[in-house]
Amino acid sequence: MADLRTTIGGLTLKNPIMPASGTFSEELTEVFDLDCLGALVTKTITRGKRSGNPVPRVCEVNGAMLNSIGIPSKGVSWFLQNTLPLYRDYEAPLVISISANTADEFARFAEEVSVPGVAAIEVNISCPNIEDDGKAFAMRPGATGDVIRRMRSATHLPLWAKLSPNTGEVVEVAQAAEEAGADALITANTMLAMAIDSRTGRARLGNIMGGLSGPALKPITLRMTYQCARAVSIPVIGCGGISTVDDVIEYLVAGARAIQVGTATFISPSTMPRLIRELDEVLDARGLRSVDALIGTVDVTDEAVVVAECVR
Amino acid sequence: MADLRTTIGGLTLKNPIMPASGTFSEELTEVFDLDCLGALVTKTITRGKRSGNPVPRVCEVNGAMLNSIGIPSKGVSWFLQNTLPLYRDYEAPLVISISANTADEFARFAEEVSVPGVAAIEVNISCPNIEDDGKAFAMRPGATGDVIRRMRSATHLPLWAKLSPNTGEVVEVAQAAEEAGADALITANTMLAMAIDSRTGRARLGNIMGGLSGPALKPITLRMTYQCARAVSIPVIGCGGISTVDDVIEYLVAGARAIQVGTATFISPSTMPRLIRELDEVLDARGLRSVDALIGTVDVTDEAVVVAECVR
């Protein structure tokens, strides 16, 4: 049996498998023992109450899905009083995903959720920044650095910044988050997309546009994981389209120190425990003693025939 | 039989189906009569000779592909002397895709290819701008506007700007291209992605990263098509993951005035003529007299149950 432990910032996880925000809740306790997971990650919450987007909130596309759930939230006090206690008896560390409309609000919110029982804060910066024309924080290095910096001085909990695939400046955003004091990065959130019913001509989401997740997203977020793992020295957590143990290995090899499973849990609610077991089996079969032995080992040397330098 | 004609800038196409750059060449004459197409679009050429990227240059991922062909090019004089004459006898308008490293070079190049037989210039601005740290022109509104503006004063041919899904500023880039004098937009080029062989740990492309195309790209480029069609008044040409007539209809409904077929031609070389026939059949079956009757008709009104405004 291999050593599946991995370290994210100050936190040691017993294995690198955890849920992605918004695709996990306490209801999963009815499927398996949550304590087998490396960590638990909540759906993003906001300080105030929010209702989320109009229905339909999900639809499927070629082997993947779109969602426009939005961030329905019962607010911070409901969360602290009702949700937090549910996780008290689990030893798997609890990561709280939070979102806010301004850097200041993010900081105040971080302070509020820095309570016993919370092991780390995941910063969902894919939400619109009302001080920047509604552009999501994660679109720009400046806005990202700003949010993380203010949060950094408001809490001693580890801060995990969740990046967006919608920006053209992935590496710059990652570096800004690191520099501002983030303890880890998550690559990545969903990609903005759209689906139309060709028969009726109707947008298939009530919100018209929504986020692409599932297998179709993997080549994009795997690329971001590789780019970020090379560009920063804080741990990167891979996320996007993971449903098989091969997917897990590819992310680890690309440089991720842990991974999050999202949509796959909807397709098979027991995906995460299966991946933990299979990862262990693969490591054993390859004679590897630990997950560490895989991380960042991607082979990019070019043994292949290189094409002729000049075309005539 | 419906009227399949569509107008892109000054150019009337006999139907809205044309190939995407880099997925078409004169060899397709051996499969069907190219004159059935709305237009012909060449692989991107550069002025000088280039050899392209190391192999492997392609790989497949979940129902889609990655490529890192690069832009191997035999240069402009070879193109004018050898390739151009091949298309002389086709009535389908010929669109030349070009790329360059600076705005100036783009302009000079546009002038050079403004010769009889060329109906329009497609501007591949997904290539690195050496005057902007190697960021592709299409990543930023400023660089995009600059390129189009200089080209606009160098040629009277219609200019079609091909946008990139890698930018976080799709709408701003689209508007910059329009303002600078582009006659049409293409949404979009491939999305930067990566694949790793989980068994060997090797990057599956010689160039490590490459462009995602095929069905997995569709929800992203369909969204860009919708965003751009609403934001500009020049025609938008949809491109990304089109392989069925439903795909064609979805792009038209989203606001595209024509569409380009890329990877699907690799899977079935007779995809384009099939789509033309099937589009005609669908219009007939729906009692629509022209393609125009579909364009931009997406229904985004919200008949669905709207969720309660407040969550308690």
Add this chain to the structure above:
Amino acid sequence: MPASPCVVPDSIPHPYSIHEVECRVKTHDRVNGEYRRLVLSAPRSVLDCEPGQFFHLLCPQTEGFQPYLRRPMSIYSYDRIRGELSFLYKVAGTGTGALASLQPGEHLNIVGPLGRGFEIRREWRRPLLVARGVGLATLAPLASECARLGRPLTAICSARSPDLVMSTDLFRSFGAEVITVADAEGNSDVGSLTPLIEGLIRTRGIDAFFTCGSTRLMRMLQVIGSRHGIGGQVAVEQHMACGIGMCQACVRPFLRDGGAVNLRVCREGPVFDLHEVL
């Protein structure tokens, strides 16, 4: 360190109430032009069901249909002794189109049982079931439960045409008095049904409504119920992703404590109080 202490093979009974299991198809028949009945051989672990609950089905990948998400389907019947679970469904699109290709002997992956089922309150002695279309599937196990609890039952079954009215024999076998109505016969509209139902309230002493399958009929029962002080329950539908309460895809607004709240159809439902549906 044991690597994955949590992975309990499904063959071993475990304390979790939601199960993901592969079931063998026993039979799969057309009921009429539009509906099919799928009977699975199911393990005991998933057969602790209640009428009104549902399963989430991983429809197969076929040449023509490649569904990705699961599809929710009400329990049409469950039988712990025979180890059987069945669904009655209408072929609607990609998922059900793929489902229709399943052959006896093949396997189907299902997750469940899910959601909150019907509750037959003590004070509800003379229930009326009003079902339309596929709503019959959802109400069938409720009829069986009414029979078990010794509640005399009346059922109105509605469809587009008389040949699409299903399961009336099944309902009769549970001792129900069955009234069939059809659009093609002109007796299925609200205008015809309202006096019929108000007549039943008078003659049979109906004191609870259960319905599924038609928003129009639900609204009608809300009106009649308010007028006569009759309560009841309704099973509703909504697009789902996870089916177990995690994703918030399936919310609808409901009236609770005097205000509108969004509730998850997969978790707080699919059965709700008749009068709280907005």
Add this chain to the structure above:
Amino acid sequence: MPASPCVVPDSIPHPYSIHEVECRVKTHDRVNGEYRRLVLSAPRSVLDCEPGQFFHLLCPQTEGFQPYLRRPMSIYSYDRIRGELSFLYKVAGTGTGALASLQPGEHLNIVGPLGRGFEIRREWRRPLLVARGVGLATLAPLASECARLGRPLTAICSARSPDLVMSTDLFRSFGAEVITVADAEGNSDVGSLTPLIEGLIRTRGIDAFFTCGSTRLMRMLQVIGSRHGIGGQVAVEQHMACGIGMCQACVRPFLRDGGAVNLRVCREGPVFDLHEVL
């Protein structure tokens, strides 16, 4: 205005040389542990083939394998009279794994014939074929063509072990003198083959080399060929997307006119001059 004048149904003969057709599987057999032979019933339109050409196969979607791109496969045999086309392939990964599931009676979509085949030059009177592994598949129709043109043929067939050496009977039926070598027998390495081949040059007057399936053997033949002034041809492989020359995926560097040029394996090849492969 006719909407799509270009769409010629494939049943009508048309002047295009590359065809996309659905072919019925006639037989599909294991040749040995690793290789399978797939025989298709093919229309006349795709049977104007040359030895060395290939088809691009749309491997089926199965439960376990979902290939997306086509897979290139050399023609193992083509028979215009019987309307037959066959392939000999090794199960390597996703695509060939899916291909292996095809049953007689099922259909396979193929595009071809593609590429440039072997050319048996006038001056090449005593060819030697050197094949390894699946290279045998590619060289088989060439052997048939040599027989037709009355060229006495010698063939060296190499494999890991003697039981994997295939098609020797087929080669013999074309009148070839067949020499089999195998790694397991220690006679397949360059050190053993070089004297064997130089012996054949002396005794049989070999004046041309044809090879496929091993870079190591190709390099060896380039060396021997240079020493003895003997030319020849080689069929090479490369990852492909379009297979018909449009995408530039399949390039490799070749020596032409004293310089290195990138050529497309699918178009300028897959058969190249032995001495131009870099």
